[in-house]
Amino acid sequence: MSKTNASGRSKAPGGERIADWADGRLGIYKGAKKNLRKVFPDHWSFLLGEIALYSFIIIILTGVYLTMFFKPSMAEVHYHGSYVPMQGVIMSEAYASTLDISFDVRGGLLMRQIHHWAALIFLVAMFVHMMRVFFTGAFRKPRELNWLFGFLLLVLGMFTGFTGYSLPDDLLSGTGVRFMEGAILAVPLVGTYLAMFLYGGEFPGTDIIPRFFTFHVLLLPGIMLGLVVAHLILVFYHKHTQYPGAGRTNNNVVGFPLMPVYMAKAGGFFFLVFGLIAIISATFTINAVWVLGPYRPDLVSTNAQPDWYMGFSEGLIRVMPGWEWVIPTGHTLNFGVLVPLMIFPLVLASIAVYPFFEAWVTKDKREHHLLDRPRNAPTRTAFGAAWISWYFVMLVGGGNDLWAIHFDLSINAITWFVRIGFFVVPVLVFIVTRRICLGLQRRDREKVLHGRETGIIKRLPHGEFVEVHEPLSPEQLHYLTQHDQPKPAELPPAVDENGVERKVGRLEKLRVKISQGYFGPSGQIPKATAEEYKAIQSGHGHH
Amino acid sequence: MSSEHGSEKNVSDDDKSLPETQDTAAGGELEKHPFADPGLPHHEPRIQDIDERAAKRSERVVALFFTISMLATVAFIVSFVVFPIDKIFYLWPLGHISALNFSLGLSLGVALFAIGVGAVHWSRTLMDGTELVQERHPIDSTPDEKAAALATFAKGAEDSGLGRRKLIRNTMFGALALVPLSGVVLLRDLGPLPEDKLRHTMWRRGLKLINMNTNEPLRPEDITVGSLSFAKPEGLEEGSHDFHREIAKAALMLVRLEPGDIKDKQELDWSHEGIVAYSKICTHVGCPVSLYEQQTHHVLCPCHQSTFDLSDGARVIFGPAGHPLPQLAITVNDEGELVARGDFAEPVGPSFWERG
Structure with a gap:
C-alpha cells in the first residue's frame, strides 16, 4: 500500500516509518527478525x-x-x-x-x-x-x-x-x-x-x-x-x-x-x-x-476458613497436638503452633528442591528439552503424587469442620485421620503410583511387541480363538520407545587396579542406593528392544 | 517460506546429547531400526486450505464473534447507565442478585470471551496450519567464549587491584557490611517493646462485669444453667480508641454450673454460686472461644476446634491448644452485681516465649 508522490519516488508506509524511527533507537528489526517467527510447541x-x-x-x-x-x-x-x-x-x-x-x-x-x-x-x-x-x-x-x-x-x-x-x-x-x-x-x-x-x-x-x-x-x-x-x-x-x-x-x-x-x-x-x-x-x-x-x-x-491455598497450613495448625512446655529457664515453647509453623515451609521446600535432588541422583549433565511421559519416570511421578496427597490430607485437616458438617462425621475422628494420614497417606500413594507407572510401562512394552488389541476375536481352522492384534504405526512405535532408560549407578569395585582398597563416601553409597531404586529392576520395566520386536515380527503365529 | 515447512525438512537424528541407551537411527531405515523416528507426519490440509467457501465461512464466524463482542461492550455501557446500583432481582438458580453486578459482569465477560473465541478460531482455521521446525542450540558457551570471558574478568580484576590492595578490600567489605545496619536500626520504632503488656488486662478488684448484649452490669440471676454469657469490664466502651486492644484480652465468658459438678478446687474457689468466668480468648492462637455444649460444659473454639472442659478448670480435652483458659475470680458487690476479685492470675490468649 505504498503511496507514490509526484516525483515517482515511493515513500514508505506509515507503519514502516514508525518502525524505522524505533529501529534507529532500539534496533527492533534485529529482534523482530529473530523472534517474530519463533516456534512454540x-x-x-x-x-x-x-x-x-x-x-x-x-x-x-x-x-x-x-x-x-x-x-x-x-x-x-x-x-x-x-x-x-x-x-x-x-x-x-x-x-x-x-x-x-x-x-x-x-x-x-x-x-x-x-x-x-x-x-x-x-x-x-x-x-x-x-x-x-x-x-x-x-x-x-x-x-x-x-x-x-x-x-x-x-x-x-x-x-x-x-x-x-x-x-x-x-x-x-x-x-x-x-x-x-x-x-x-x-x-x-x-x-x-x-x-x-x-x-x-x-x-x-x-x-x-x-x-x-x-x-x-x-x-x-x-x-x-x-x-x-x-x-x-x-x-x-x-x-x-x-x-x-x-x-x-x-x-x-x-x-x-x-x-x-x-x-x-x-x-x-x-x-x-x-x-x-x-x-x-x-x-x-x-x-x-x-x-x-x-x-x-x-x-x-x-466455618472460618482461609482461601484454599492457605488451607494446608490451616490443616497443620488444626491437627497438631497441643504440646506446650515450659523449659527450665522459665520460658514457654509452644510446639502446638511452632511445629506447624516449621512444617509449613518444609512442605513447600520439599517439592522445590526435588529437581536438585534428582540431578544429584542421576548425575545427568545433559540438556533436556523433550518432556518425559510421567509413567517413564515412576519414582519421580510417585514422589509428586505423594506430595500432592500430603498436601490434600492437610487441606482436609484445614476444613475438618466442613467435612464434619457435610458428611456428618465426628470432627475428632477427622482430626485423628489427618494426624495419622499425614504420615501414612503419602507413603501409600507413593507405592501405588509407582506400581501403576510400572504397569503402564509393561502395557507399553506389550503394545510395542504385540500391537494394539483390536477386540476382534478370530477363530482359527483348528478351532482355537485368538484376538487380532493390530501392529502399531512407525509413529506409535517411536513414541512408545523413544524414552531414555538410564542405568542405575553402581559402586566402584571395592579395590582399585593396584589392589588398594577404594574409599567410597557414605553419601555416594546412599546415592547409589537411591539410583538403584530409581533405575534398577524394581524402578523401571525394560522397554522393548528392536531385536525383540524383529524376533516376534519374523516369527510365525505368535498368537 | 517453504524452507520452514517441517514436512520438507530432514530432521536430523544423529543426536549426540541423547542417551546411549536410546536406539534411534537415521530416518528412512525403518526396516533396520523399527523404532526409528519416522519424521514429522505429512501435513493434512484443512477444509479451509482447499475450499475457499469454507474459508469464507470461517471468516464470517470470526467476524461474528468480534461483532458479538462489540455488542456486549455496548450492553456493558447501557447496563452501567440503566441499572440503579441497589436493584436486586431474582434469577433462578442464582437467587436474589444485584442487577448491576450481574449485567456488567455478564456483558464484560461476553465482550472479552468473544474476542478470545474469534482470535482462536481465526488462528485454527485460517492461519497457516503447517507445523514448523526450528533447531535448538546448546545453552552453555563454547570453550572459546568461556576463555575470553574469564580473560576479560581477570583483566578487570587485575586493573582494580582488589587482590593486591588488601587495605582497600578489607575496609570496603567493612563499610558495606556495616551500612545496612542503619536500615535495621530504623526498624526499631515499628512498635513498642513487649515489656509486660501481654501479662495484664483491664480487670482489677471490684470492676463490674458488664453484659456484652445489654451493656448492663451482670447479676448472678442473669446467668442461667445451660446458657453462655459474654462480659466486658466496666468502663470499656465500644468505639473508644482502646476498645479493640482491651477487649482482645479482657473478653469473658460465663456459665453457671451446679457447684457439685465443679471438679477443680481452685475453680470452685474462684466461682460464685456455681458461676464461673473464663477468658474468652483461646490459648491456641487467640480466636474467641464461643461454642458451648450445655450437657458436658465443654466449650469449643470454632477456628481450630480446641475444646475445653469448663467443669474442670477449662482443661484442654481436644485440639491444638496447649494450656487451659485462664479463669477470672469473681464475687458480688454490695449491690449484688458480679465483680472481679482481681486481674487474671496468668496471661490470657496465645502463649509466648516469656510466658513461663
Whole structure:
C-alpha cells in the first residue's frame, strides 16, 4: 500500500516509518527478525502457565482500580453507606470503604469479585502448572532456575493473597490476622518482639492494615512482577519444551510461529480467561464481606476458613497436638503452633528442591528439552503424587469442620485421620503410583511387541480363538520407545587396579542406593528392544 | 517460506546429547531400526486450505464473534447507565442478585470471551496450519567464549587491584557490611517493646462485669444453667480508641454450673454460686472461644476446634491448644452485681516465649 508522490519516488508506509524511527533507537528489526517467527510447541498442558500469567495481569488491572477507592485505615467510623443492615455500626475505614466499593461504586463489586476470583485462579493455575512441569520433568537442566522462579512466585502469591484478603478487615479476615499474631508469638526468643513490631504494639493496634496494604500492593507484587518477567525471558531464551513424538527431537522445536498463530492463540486465550473470570464474578459471589460485619477481637464466626491455598497450613495448625512446655529457664515453647509453623515451609521446600535432588541422583549433565511421559519416570511421578496427597490430607485437616458438617462425621475422628494420614497417606500413594507407572510401562512394552488389541476375536481352522492384534504405526512405535532408560549407578569395585582398597563416601553409597531404586529392576520395566520386536515380527503365529 | 515447512525438512537424528541407551537411527531405515523416528507426519490440509467457501465461512464466524463482542461492550455501557446500583432481582438458580453486578459482569465477560473465541478460531482455521521446525542450540558457551570471558574478568580484576590492595578490600567489605545496619536500626520504632503488656488486662478488684448484649452490669440471676454469657469490664466502651486492644484480652465468658459438678478446687474457689468466668480468648492462637455444649460444659473454639472442659478448670480435652483458659475470680458487690476479685492470675490468649 505504498503511496507514490509526484516525483515517482515511493515513500514508505506509515507503519514502516514508525518502525524505522524505533529501529534507529532500539534496533527492533534485529529482534523482530529473530523472534517474530519463533516456534512454540502446542499442547493443552502448556496453557496452564498461560492461565497463571493472564490471571496475574487481571489481578493487577483490577487491583489498581480497587486502590482508587479502598482506604487502608483502621480509624473507627460509623457506617452511613447504602447497605442498610450495617447502618450506624462502628467499623474501621478499611471495612467501610470495602462496603462502599461493593454497594456505592458502580461496578466496584464486580471489580472486587474479579480481583478475588482471579487471585484464586492464579494460585490454582500456578499450582497445576508446577505439577505439569514436575510430572513431565521439564524442570531438568537447563530449566532449574526457572523452576525456582516459578516456585518463588507460588510462595509470594500465597502471601500476597493472604495480605490481600486480610485488608477488608471484616470478621473473617480479622480472624486470620489474629491467627497470624498467635503464630508469631509462638516463635521462640523473638516472637513477642516480632509481634509487637509487626502490629505496632498489642493486637490489633491500628497499623496492621496499612502495613499489609503496602506489602500487598507494592512490595510483594513488585517482586512478583520482576520474577514473572524473568520467568518469561527464560522461557523464551531456553525455547519451550515439547512432548516426544515423530519428528520431535531433543534438538529441535516443532510447533507454530509466534506471528501470527501464537499472537492470535495466546492473545485470544487471555481474553478467554478474562471473559470467563468476569462471567464467574457476575454469577458467583466470593468473599461476601458484608455478611458477618466488621472485625472485633471478641467475636468470631463458625466455618472460618482461609482461601484454599492457605488451607494446608490451616490443616497443620488444626491437627497438631497441643504440646506446650515450659523449659527450665522459665520460658514457654509452644510446639502446638511452632511445629506447624516449621512444617509449613518444609512442605513447600520439599517439592522445590526435588529437581536438585534428582540431578544429584542421576548425575545427568545433559540438556533436556523433550518432556518425559510421567509413567517413564515412576519414582519421580510417585514422589509428586505423594506430595500432592500430603498436601490434600492437610487441606482436609484445614476444613475438618466442613467435612464434619457435610458428611456428618465426628470432627475428632477427622482430626485423628489427618494426624495419622499425614504420615501414612503419602507413603501409600507413593507405592501405588509407582506400581501403576510400572504397569503402564509393561502395557507399553506389550503394545510395542504385540500391537494394539483390536477386540476382534478370530477363530482359527483348528478351532482355537485368538484376538487380532493390530501392529502399531512407525509413529506409535517411536513414541512408545523413544524414552531414555538410564542405568542405575553402581559402586566402584571395592579395590582399585593396584589392589588398594577404594574409599567410597557414605553419601555416594546412599546415592547409589537411591539410583538403584530409581533405575534398577524394581524402578523401571525394560522397554522393548528392536531385536525383540524383529524376533516376534519374523516369527510365525505368535498368537 | 517453504524452507520452514517441517514436512520438507530432514530432521536430523544423529543426536549426540541423547542417551546411549536410546536406539534411534537415521530416518528412512525403518526396516533396520523399527523404532526409528519416522519424521514429522505429512501435513493434512484443512477444509479451509482447499475450499475457499469454507474459508469464507470461517471468516464470517470470526467476524461474528468480534461483532458479538462489540455488542456486549455496548450492553456493558447501557447496563452501567440503566441499572440503579441497589436493584436486586431474582434469577433462578442464582437467587436474589444485584442487577448491576450481574449485567456488567455478564456483558464484560461476553465482550472479552468473544474476542478470545474469534482470535482462536481465526488462528485454527485460517492461519497457516503447517507445523514448523526450528533447531535448538546448546545453552552453555563454547570453550572459546568461556576463555575470553574469564580473560576479560581477570583483566578487570587485575586493573582494580582488589587482590593486591588488601587495605582497600578489607575496609570496603567493612563499610558495606556495616551500612545496612542503619536500615535495621530504623526498624526499631515499628512498635513498642513487649515489656509486660501481654501479662495484664483491664480487670482489677471490684470492676463490674458488664453484659456484652445489654451493656448492663451482670447479676448472678442473669446467668442461667445451660446458657453462655459474654462480659466486658466496666468502663470499656465500644468505639473508644482502646476498645479493640482491651477487649482482645479482657473478653469473658460465663456459665453457671451446679457447684457439685465443679471438679477443680481452685475453680470452685474462684466461682460464685456455681458461676464461673473464663477468658474468652483461646490459648491456641487467640480466636474467641464461643461454642458451648450445655450437657458436658465443654466449650469449643470454632477456628481450630480446641475444646475445653469448663467443669474442670477449662482443661484442654481436644485440639491444638496447649494450656487451659485462664479463669477470672469473681464475687458480688454490695449491690449484688458480679465483680472481679482481681486481674487474671496468668496471661490470657496465645502463649509466648516469656510466658513461663
